[in-house]
Amino acid sequence: MVDGDRRRAVVFDFGGVLITTIANQIGNVAADLGVQPDVLHRVLLGPRGSTPDHPWHRAERGDLAVASIQAGLDPWAEQAGIELRGDEIDRLLAPGEYTIVEPMVRRVEALRSAGVRTGLLTNTFAEFRTTMQRDLDFSLFDAVIESFAVGARKPEPAIYAATAAALGVAHSDIVYLDDFDQNLEPALTLGWTTVLVTDPNDALAELDEVLGRGARTAT
Structure with missing residues (x-):
């Protein structure tokens, strides 16, 4: 990264950024049930934002075992x-229901090689950590922030504060890539620069623009 560029850390979400989104699986399950995917998404993964009592959200905070999520979905x-x-x-x-987004992983590697601090910020379960480490080299990141370990999940403010602290940078020094706009809003409020990921190549091009020509790295 060029001297004088204050954006000294790039943070990546896991699902929908470094791996393909589970929205594909939701679509398949929704088709079997004969319901709309967006409706099933709210039932299985909880409403937009964050709730104290949805079982998926509770499991991501580390308050509930993954094995107990299904039983708690009936009211929803x-x-x-x-x-x-x-x-x-x-x-x-x-x-086997998702794939690694290789261009994103290569960008993490390139940024790290260029001296940019890198972070992984994800809503996830304690039970999923082994799978994540199987599919992604955690040593690519200066900080790995998992919701279950922090006790807070995106978009709750505490997890963003934990990320900046773990990276040792100011909020204004962070660029963040996520596929859910509701997860970007609190980051923006804190002063992060954000990139909404809908297409990986488009997102990486936007990241290049954010970092500036002197900070561009090969994919």
Whole structure:
């Protein structure tokens, strides 16, 4: 990174950024149930933002075991008028249902080689850590911030504060890539620069623009 550029850290989300989104699995499950994917997304993964009592959100904070998520979904399904079969969470988390987004991983490597601090910031479960470490080299990151370990999940402010502290940089020095706009809003409020990821190549091009020509690295 060029001298004088104050953006000294780039932080990446995991699902939907470094790996393909689980929205694909939700679509498949929704088709089998005959419901709209966005409706099922709210039932299985919780409403937009964060709630204290949705089982998926509780598991991401480390308050609930993953094995207990399915049993806690009935009130949410009933409210949405959906009858679940009981295997929805297992299907979402089944191995082999996502792929690594290689251009994103190569960019992490290139940034780290260029002396830019890198971070991984993800809502995830304690039970999923082994799988993440199998599929992604954690040594690529100066800091790995997992919601279950922090006890807070995006978009709750505490996890963003924990990220800046772990990286040892000011909020204004962070660029953050995430595929959910609601997760970017608190970061923007704190002074982070954000990139919404819908297409990996477009997001990387935007990252290049954010960092400036002197900070560009090969993909």
